[in-house]
Amino acid sequence: MLTSARIEAFKRYWKSFKFAFYCATHPIDGFWDLTHEKRGTYAAANTILFLTILARIMKLQFTSFVVDPVYWEDINIFLYIASIVFPLAIWVVGNWALTTLFDGKGRLGQVYIATCYCMLPYPLIQFPLIILSNMVTKDEMQFHTTLSAVSLIWVLVWIVFAMGQIHEYSFGKNILFTIASLFAMLVIVFILLLFFSMISQGVAYFISFGKEALFRMS
Amino acid sequence: MKKIQAKKLVKRLSALVASAVILAGSSLAFPLTAQAESKYTYCYDYWGDVQDSPDAYEVVGVYTAADMGLEKPISNTASGLTVVGNYFYICDTGNNRIVQFERIDREHIAFVKEYTGFKGNVEVTTFNKPNDFQINEEGYIFIADTDNNRVVKLDPDWNYMMEFTKPTDNSLDAELVFQPTKLVADSAGRVYCIATGINKGVIKYEADGSFSGFVGATPVVYKLWDYIWKRFLSTAAQREKMVSFVPTEYSNLYLDHDGFIYACSSGLAEEDLKSGAAKAVRRLNLMGSDILIQNGEFPVYGDIYMGNGGGYTGCSKIVDVTAFDNDVYVLCDKERGRLFTYDSQGRLLFAFGGKGNIDGYFMKDQPIALDHMGYDLIALDSVSRTITMFTPTEYGKLIYQAIDQFDAGQYEDSGKSWQAVMDLNGNYDLAYIGVGRALLRQERYKEALNYFELKYDDDNYSKAFKQYRKEWVEEHILVIFIVVFAILIIPMIIGRIGKIKYEIDTADIFKF
Numbered sequence: 001m002l003t004s005a006r007i008e009a010f011k012r013y014w015k016s017f018k019f020a021f022y023c024a025t026h027p028i029d030g031f032w033d034l035t036h037e038k039r040g041t042y043a044a045a046n047t048i049l050f051l052t053i054l055a056r057i058m059k060l061q062f063t064s065f066v067v068d069p070v071y072w073e074d075i076n077i078f079l080y081i082a083s084i085v086f087p088l089a090i091w092v093v094g095n096w097a098l099t100t101l102f103d104g105k106g107r108l109g110q111v112y113i114a115t116c117y118c119m120l121p122y123p124l125i126q127f128p129l130i131i132l133s134n135m136v137t138k139d140e141m142q143f144h145t146t147l148s149a150v151s152l153i154w155v156l157v158w159i160v161f162a163m164g165q166i167h168e169y170s171f172g173k174n175i176l177f178t179i180a181s182l183f184a185m186l187v188i189v190f191i192l193l194l195f196f197s198m199i200s201q202g203v204a205y206f207i208s209f210g211k212e213a214l215f216r217m218s
Numbered sequence: 219m220k221k222i223q224a225k226k227l228v229k230r231l232s233a234l235v236a237s238a239v240i241l242a243g244s245s246l247a248f249p250l251t252a253q254a255e256s257k258y259t260y261c262y263d264y265w266g267d268v269q270d271s272p273d274a275y276e277v278v279g280v281y282t283a284a285d286m287g288l289e290k291p292i293s294n295t296a297s298g299l300t301v302v303g304n305y306f307y308i309c310d311t312g313n314n315r316i317v318q319f320e321r322i323d324r325e326h327i328a329f330v331k332e333y334t335g336f337k338g339n340v341e342v343t344t345f346n347k348p349n350d351f352q353i354n355e356e357g358y359i360f361i362a363d364t365d366n367n368r369v370v371k372l373d374p375d376w377n378y379m380m381e382f383t384k385p386t387d388n389s390l391d392a393e394l395v396f397q398p399t400k401l402v403a404d405s406a407g408r409v410y411c412i413a414t415g416i417n418k419g420v421i422k423y424e425a426d427g428s429f430s431g432f433v434g435a436t437p438v439v440y441k442l443w444d445y446i447w448k449r450f451l452s453t454a455a456q457r458e459k460m461v462s463f464v465p466t467e468y469s470n471l472y473l474d475h476d477g478f479i480y481a482c483s484s485g486l487a488e489e490d491l492k493s494g495a496a497k498a499v500r501r502l503n504l505m506g507s508d509i510l511i512q513n514g515e516f517p518v519y520g521d522i523y524m525g526n527g528g529g530y531t532g533c534s535k536i537v538d539v540t541a542f543d544n545d546v547y548v549l550c551d552k553e554r555g556r557l558f559t560y561d562s563q564g565r566l567l568f569a570f571g572g573k574g575n576i577d578g579y580f581m582k583d584q585p586i587a588l589d590h591m592g593y594d595l596i597a598l599d600s601v602s603r604t605i606t607m608f609t610p611t612e613y614g615k616l617i618y619q620a621i622d623q624f625d626a627g628q629y630e631d632s633g634k635s636w637q638a639v640m641d642l643n644g645n646y647d648l649a650y651i652g653v654g655r656a657l658l659r660q661e662r663y664k665e666a667l668n669y670f671e672l673k674y675d676d677d678n679y680s681k682a683f684k685q686y687r688k689e690w691v692e693e694h695i696l697v698i699f700i701v702v703f704a705i706l707i708i709p710m711i712i713g714r715i716g717k718i719k720y721e722i723d724t725a726d727i728f729k730f
Binding site for chain 2: 073
């Protein structure tokens with residue numbers, strides 16, 4: 001049922017999604033308004049994240065092998081999804097955990113929304129590139145490679161800008177905390193590694209304990 | 219070289235992502251993809267994975283001294299094997315003789331004659347540890363008489379003509395004893411030889427016996443860090459004990475039908491081969507520059523996996539090379555006892571062999587001498603003191619036929635031959651590419667594209683695609699024109715209509 005409330009909600013979502021295009025061209029204004037004027041929504045952020053993952057997966061199948069040969073034997077689609085979601089998650093948590101201690105104004109959700117909004121250039125460039133890749137020969141590949149690199153650099157630089165705006169940091173402080181956030185990510189990875197290896201050791205202990213008990217009883 | 223690194227990167231990235239999952243749940247057990255025990259013959263695919271292949275060569279026979287009709291078996295240091303027509307000569311180093319055999323038919327060989335010396339007006343007319351024997355196109359005989367420190371030239375009746383001795387060159391150590399080991403002689407009588415302890419390249423003599431220089435010296439390979447350490451940081455005492463940076467010596471030579479010299483080296487370091495700093499095989503022109511074409515997915519150095527295991531260490535040690543008249547050449551690896559066959563573009567056609575006591579395998583750690591008779595291969599194994607004769611199977615013959623037909627311009631036939639190869643071995647990249655290339659030459663671009671895409675041949679794919687794209691654009695020029703026109707013009711018309719509408723709506727005359 002298309003009630004007027006639903007239509008309203010969709011219009012708000014659509015407006016917030018279109019705002020991502022504004023952010024892609026106006027990083028300073030855009031990301032300031034994103035949180036301070038509340039023009040970003042989780043729905044739009046999730047859509048962009050979904051598009052990004054979709055672009056990455058579709059690249060595998062549909063990019064010409066001349067540009068990007070794929071070793072199918074080793075491809076795991078879930079790992080491909082994780083290769084975007086996992087770094088995103090630890091970046092968001094790491095960045096928020098650090099900046100919240102140092103006068104960062106952004107909240108966890110806002111860091112997430114802003115980071116997702118920053119990723120828009122990736123699907124925006126990669127989807128046309130998939131089509132383009134099927135029209136180029138090896139000699140013309142440089143064009144493709146350059147554009148592909150642009151899409152990545154665009155995203156990375158925009159994330160730095162966005163963090164500066166939502167946390168209300170000066171330029172220098174922003175750079176400092178970007179680097180610090182990267183270290184925070186490393187710490188998180190280290191702790192996760194530790195955690196999982198401990199857990200598996202613990203589980204292994206109880207499994208062998210149980211086996212031993214069964215051997216004794218039988 | 220770049221291509222391999224990129225490919226490795228693709229594979230490594232997948233491995234990296236895989237390790238991320240292990241991180242996420244280390245209790246997840248990954249089934250190790252155990253590489254199946256490789257068969258006798260194999261090839262590498264685009265990704266460098268080993269693909270088993272039907273045998274391209276089969277053993278006709280393994281001949282011991284008794285089979286060959288020899289009273290005294292060949293010594294275990296025999297090192298030279300040369301084919302001339304239907305005859306072949308073994309340079310029996312340990313017994314100071316050269317033995318001639320004849321191949322009577324497909325399976326039988328017969329002892330012809332044994333030479334322990336030659337006639338002539340010269341002090342020593344016998345051999346002392348001869349290591350190589352060659353007959354040039356004019357029929358003159360050249361022998362690397364190693365421990366007599368000379369290369370002798372004989373006329374076809376084994377009469378002494380002249381000898382080539384230690385080069386008179388200031389850069390050579392005066393103390394050095396000249397011990398020529400391998401040689402080739404061209405039709406003009408020029409001699410190219412390599413000698414123990416001389417690493418400046420191949421020694422070249424003019425036909426009159428004068429030394430005319432070194433050709434094709436291998437560039438010295440060293441690591442930057444080693445250089446810095448040696449040059450600036452180490453003490454004199456340390457430096458004395460260090461290995462000096464010297465070029466590697468060649469291990470063998472082969473003169474092909476075009477007059478170019480194939481030269482192989484066996485004592486190379488793995489990392490130098492992988493980085494491309496050192497080359498296992500060179501094809502030298504008269505100037506001594508390397509003209510070997512390396513268009514394959516992997517450089518020409520034998521096995522691309524150099525791991526230790528099963529008693530083998532490191533890279534393939536190429537000790538002999540022989541080239542057919544269609545520029546296909548075979549390398550012989552003494553480390554794993556394998557023969558590697560490459561085409562003129564440096565692409566591995568197939569590799570076969572191994573270490574062991576079975577027919578078609580070789581014994582360990584001794585150089586194997588190799589030569590060819592037509593497409594048949596003859597290999598001398600000095601440990602088992604036997605000769606192994608290989609002949610192409612139907613599969614091997616089809617591959618050679620396809621290559622020859624393509625070189626002769628019979629593209630359609632070549633495509634059919636490659637198709638036949640593909641029927642025998644569906645995992646063979648070159649068969650697909652061969653069919654594709656034949657189609658490309660017949661201007662059937664769309665079909666060719668399909669074959670190239672299946673086996674990741676981006677060079678040929680690009681060639682075919684360029685033509686296909688051109689044809690497509692020419693055929694669809696009208697459609698393209700209309701689409702472009704529509705994209706450019708329609709928004710303009712819409713804008714204009716909107717503008718007129720706006721003007722009408724806001725025009726004063728309609729305001730009452």
